[in-house]
Amino acid sequence: MPELNFDKVLASLKLRLDEVVDESEFDEILKEYTGKDSLLSVERKNLSNLSNEDKKVYGETLNNVNKSIVTNIKKAKEEFINNKYASLEDEENDDITIDWITNTGTHRHILSQVMDEVVNIFASIGYKVAYGPEVETSWHNFDALNTPDWHPARYESDTLYTDNDLETLLRTQTSTVQIRHMEENDPPVYIVAPGRVFRSDQLDATHSPVFHQLEGLAVDKNLKFTDLKGTLEYFVKQFFGEDIETKFIPHFFPFTEPSAEVLVKWKNGEWLEILGCGMVDPNVLNHVGYSDEYQGFAWGVGIERLAMLKYQVDHIKNFYDNDLRFLEQF
Numbered sequence: 001m002p003e004l005n006f007d008k009v010l011a012s013l014k015l016r017l018d019e020v021v022d023e024s025e026f027d028e029i030l031k032e033y034t035g036k037d038s039l040l041s042v043e044r045k046n047l048s049n050l051s052n053e054d055k056k057v058y059g060e061t062l063n064n065v066n067k068s069i070v071t072n073i074k075k076a077k078e079e080f081i082n083n084k085y086a087s088l089e090d091e092e093n094d095d096i097t098i099d100w101i102t103n104t105g106t107h108r109h110i111l112s113q114v115m116d117e118v119v120n121i122f123a124s125i126g127y128k129v130a131y132g133p134e135v136e137t138s139w140h141n142f143d144a145l146n147t148p149d150w151h152p153a154r155y156e157s158d159t160l161y162t163d164n165d166l167e168t169l170l171r172t173q174t175s176t177v178q179i180r181h182m183e184e185n186d187p188p189v190y191i192v193a194p195g196r197v198f199r200s201d202q203l204d205a206t207h208s209p210v211f212h213q214l215e216g217l218a219v220d221k222n223l224k225f226t227d228l229k230g231t232l233e234y235f236v237k238q239f240f241g242e243d244i245e246t247k248f249i250p251h252f253f254p255f256t257e258p259s260a261e262v263l264v265k266w267k268n269g270e271w272l273e274i275l276g277c278g279m280v281d282p283n284v285l286n287h288v289g290y291s292d293e294y295q296g297f298a299w300g301v302g303i304e305r306l307a308m309l310k311y312q313v314d315h316i317k318n319f320y321d322n323d324l325r326f327l328e329q330f
């Protein structure tokens with residue numbers, strides 16, 4: 001029975017594999033060792049000259065050798081590719097995690113900075129911070145806030161629901177935190193609630209389906225519209241500067257009565273809306289079990305809108321693109 005020295009074949013294969021410098025060589029090697037001109041094929045052809053018994057034994061040996069050759073080549077190829085990427089990573093990638101820690105020039109995202117600034121202004125006049133969940137019940141987002149069943153904000157075209165019964169949703173406003181806080185706490189209440197909100201909006205220069213709001217709520221005895229006005233005027237001056245002019249114009253929100261929008265006069269003389277506000281509707285206070293002796297005022301301000309005005313950002317998507325050339329300016 002012919003005996004090719006297969007140890008030698010495999011040893012020579014190993015040497016050959018160690019020398020590979022380009023990925024394409026693996027296919028050539030496979031052809032060299034198992035293709036039709038390979039030693040293995042020649043041996044296979046010779047099988048027909050053997051006795052049946054020998055044919056079986058030697059045929060099996062040849063198959064095993066074929067298998068070892070194929071596996072060795074496959075393994076070597078995988079290793080080659082892994083090494084290639086590992087060294088590419090070493091050569092071409094900076095370790096940004098290390099850079100992040102040692103680079104003292106880093107700072108918070110502009111939206112976080114603005115949010116912090118707004119929270120701090122209200123904290124400085126006694127407001128505490130409250131949080132609520134982003135996935136909300138329809139009750140907290142609409143019903144408890146005195147929103148009638150027919151209100152367009154409830155439509156699926158405006159609100160992102162997370163179930164088929166329209167019972168749970170991604171909150172469309174931070175006003176939900178008013179309800180959650182009052183359900184858990186007795187008056188008086190002075191809170192601000194920063195957070196992310198979601199709407200089924202197309203992205204355009206001033207709208208994004210995900211954006212940030214800061215909600216405010218004061219509930220106490222003897223609160224009047226003048227308290228609301230004074231508080232918000234104080235905030236606007238702290239944020240934009242003493243010279244900023246503001247005006248309140250009537251508006252409608254289901255959860256406040258009366259309701260207003262606050263506009264600020266911008267550098268080009270244009271009036272721009274920055275927040276919604278009003279005296280808390282007594283229905284809302286009833287929903288959370290507060291007694292009639294309490295009144296409240298509330299507001300909701302868009303953080304992106306504030307940041308766009310203050311820093312003259314002309315498209316909302318700049319905040320989310322995370323282009324360092326934009327972010328590093330703040």
Ligand code: DAH
Pocket residue numbers: 172173174175215216253255256259275276277278279297298299300301
């Ligand atoms: N939730 C309103 C919105 O998202 C903003 C708002 C208006 C909040 C009036 C209030 C308020 O608390 O009193 O458009």
